Amino acid sequence: MTGVVGPAMIAALPPHVRLLLLTDGKRIxxxxxxxxxxxxxxxxxxxxxAVTELAARTDTHADxxxxxxxxxxxFGLFEEQEDGRYRLTDLSEALRSDVPGSQRDMVLYNGTEMxxxxxxxxxxxxxxxxxxxxxxxxxxxxxxxxxxxxxxxxFDRAMTGMSRAxxxxxxxxxxxxxxxxxxxxxxxxxxxxxxxxxxxxxARGTLIDRPSVTExxxxxxxxxxxxxxxxxxxGDFFQKLPKGHDAYVLKAVLxxxxxxxxxxxxxxxxxxxxxDPDGRLLICEFLIGPANQWDRGKLLDLDMLVxxxxxxxxxxxxxxxxxxxxxxxxxxxxxGRWAVLECRAVPGDR
Numbered sequence: 001m002t003g004v005v006g007p008a009m010i011a012a013l014p015p016h017v018r019l020l021l022l023t024d025g026k027r028i029x030x031x032x033x034x035x036x037x038x039x040x041x042x043x044x045x046x047x048x049x050a051v052t053e054l055a056a057r058t059d060t061h062a063d064x065x066x067x068x069x070x071x072x073x074x075f076g077l078f079e080e081q082e083d084g085r086y087r088l089t090d091l092s093e094a095l096r097s098d099v100p101g102s103q104r105d106m107v108l109y110n111g112t113e114m115x116x117x118x119x120x121x122x123x124x125x126x127x128x129x130x131x132x133x134x135x136x137x138x139x140x141x142x143x144x145x146x147x148x149x150x151x152x153x154x155f156d157r158a159m160t161g162m163s164r165a166x167x168x169x170x171x172x173x174x175x176x177x178x179x180x181x182x183x184x185x186x187x188x189x190x191x192x193x194x195x196x197x198x199x200x201x202x203a204r205g206t207l208i209d210r211p212s213v214t215e216x217x218x219x220x221x222x223x224x225x226x227x228x229x230x231x232x233x234x235g236d237f238f239q240k241l242p243k244g245h246d247a248y249v250l251k252a253v254l255x256x257x258x259x260x261x262x263x264x265x266x267x268x269x270x271x272x273x274x275x276d277p278d279g280r281l282l283i284c285e286f287l288i289g290p291a292n293q294w295d296r297g298k299l300l301d302l303d304m305l306v307x308x309x310x311x312x313x314x315x316x317x318x319x320x321x322x323x324x325x326x327x328x329x330x331x332x333x334x335x336g337r338w339a340v341l342e343c344r345a346v347p348g349d350r
Contacts, residue, residue, distance in 0.1 A: 033108065041097075045096055045098070049086060078092050118133045120132075121306070125305055163188070181203070182248075183247070184196075185241060192251050193205045204229045210235075214232050238261075238268065247282050249284060254285060255285055255300075262321060266326075267326075270326050284341075288314035295337070329342070
């Protein structure tokens with residue numbers, strides 16, 4: 001696989017070629033999406049296959065499929081063997097639908113019309129500051145998911161897969177077991193809270209979200225064996241939150257919102273922590289890394305921008321937002337990755 005495009009090979013290209021390579025992202029992304037939709041990685045799970053066999057199994061045109069696979073192999077997604085058959089690589093193993101940590105649903109979501117059409121209106125956002133999605137479709141992102149249940153189901157599957165992957169990273173990097181009673185605010189169906197409680201048998205949890213979102217939570221908690229330690233409370237993080245918890249978790253919530261509305265959510269948490277100097281707010285988000293360095297959060301930030309006007313934040317941005325809402329950061333999370341920001345309420349009236 002010495003010919004696979006990688007960082008060293010890209011760095012060796014002339015500057016004008018590297019520049020043009022950046023414009024190829026949409027082509028490469030579309031190749032990946034088509035192969036994911038066809039389930040090519042699943043077809044190759046039992047071993048290498050010829051293009052003609054793959055075409056027969058996927059009801060596609062063999063020559064066209066072969067040319068698409070050739071591009072994918074140049075980027076290491078699959079490998080073309082000397083006999084012309086294709087096999088899986090480490091990258092395409094994650095594209096299978098039947099493996100732990102599968103990224104297939106996220107790849108499918110990233111290639112949907114509702115995402116690339118939004119980016120087609122990026123200039124509208126740059127000129128106005130308004131979400132590109134609204135300009136492209138004439139309505140908001142979540143309204144779109146309600147109007148198109150199939151798109152909504154794919155989005156839910158993709159976000160669930162991401163949530164499971166990030167949950168493991170967060171649990172490995174931070175000790176949630178310090179807290180006896182944990183509230184997961186805006187915690188969706190309860191995937192993250194169930195993993196926290198499974199890892200820390202002494203802890204109890206409360207899941208707080210809209211009733212339409214949490215209706216599947218009891219079964220999920222039951223399957224995880226933690227149902228006897230969880231309360232499901234219908235709620236809205238813009239409204240009053242229940243008191244009496246040692247820690248309030250906001251996982252992948254605040255990046256959906258601009259600073260003004262994010263501060264409003266933080267204000268509800270601060271009210272719930274009132275009178276408890278040891279209580280903690282735990283923000284689980286991607287922490288943007290330093291300038292001029294790659295991290296995926298900088299692309300995720302654009303997703304937030306074009307979809308609904310939210311944002312990913314760097315350390316200084318988080319500190320400024322927290323100060324506005326009456327909190328201070330008390331740990332030193334690592335930038336350029338998903339992180340837990342441990343915060344405490346600053347004494348005094350706000």
